[in-house]
Amino acid sequence: MISAISQVNGTEERIRHKLEGFQTKLSQVIERINSYDYWYIKTNHNDIKIQILQTFQVANNYIDEILNYYNGLLEVYLTKASVYSVLPPKNVSELIFSANRKMPSNIRIVQELLLDTRIVENMTHIQVHAYFPIKDITKYTLIHVTPVPKKNMNNTFESIEVSRAFLAIDYNNELYFELDHEEFKECIQRHEQFLCFPGVVKNMQLNENCIVDQLFKNQTNTKCPTHIFEMSSNIIWKQLCMQNSWLFITKLVALYP
Incomplete structure (x- = not known):
């Protein structure tokens, strides 16, 4: 102050x-x-x-x-x-x-x-x-966490549950913090950078986070909570954080011959 x-x-x-x-x-x-x-x-x-x-x-x-x-x-x-x-x-x-x-x-x-x-x-x-x-002001890598669903053998899909959509990581100091959509809206954008105001900054080694483990420690066998769902249509589109960027999910083997 x-x-x-x-x-x-x-x-x-x-x-x-x-x-x-x-x-x-x-x-x-x-x-x-x-x-x-x-x-x-x-x-x-x-x-x-x-x-x-x-x-x-x-x-x-x-x-x-x-x-x-x-x-x-x-x-x-x-x-x-x-x-x-x-x-x-x-x-x-x-x-x-x-x-x-x-x-x-x-x-x-x-x-x-x-x-x-x-x-x-x-x-x-x-x-x-x-x-x-x-x-x-400490520089973090800001990540919009978008889980990619995995297709199971019984034609269901499994996706990691994400409680907060934005994750900021300081790889050098092994620190991170999370933001939900409302907190992200409060960030001040300066060109391609964001000035954010996290409530809590955590240490990667002392505060386990399965998504951080996958990104920072390159661990794939993490125990992230997941949910299973079925698709009622052939394709689902999900808008990503970047403008005009989308992720689509399909239950078809191939969209194009």
Whole structure:
């Protein structure tokens, strides 16, 4: 767990400097006007008006920016809104990117899972704390377990029972975890990789798993629970995890001559 702190007082300091710049420009305009004894003759009225209007617009923008920040703070404080009421997603991403660069390569802050937003205040500072989970990123081989039925002599079929359809294996450290379909949907996909959040990671040697034994230990005589079924049709199609990939089961000896 980490708090990404947004220093709103820092923003106010930046805006204060801008307002000082506005005051300087306004003073320059006034000084320019006063420098003419007959300014109404020598100076273009429209030029003076445009300069004053431009300077006023700059000040108005700064004030709007301050109001937006305070409105965001009030929204977080009164309605339990998120940090995104104060900072846009781009700024939050920049803060998290900077924090991730200071952390070990296998540790990452997960921006997609904002847990909580809180405000801490004193006489001089207002801080917005955004809480994100930290994940230990270890590379696993993610496998969609699809049992291939075996045809018995009595024309029945036998298939291994799979309680969870997805199995992730770390061969180097002999670790694994399992995911069901709902847990897999919670994984965050990045191109061809998935960022998953397993509940329990198990050791292969200390926690027996017949499917892991077949994949990792290359054991075929495992005691996996199975179920036997009969086919009422000539062929059954089963969609696999990869797009446009299927497994079919047939009770015919051959589909093609």
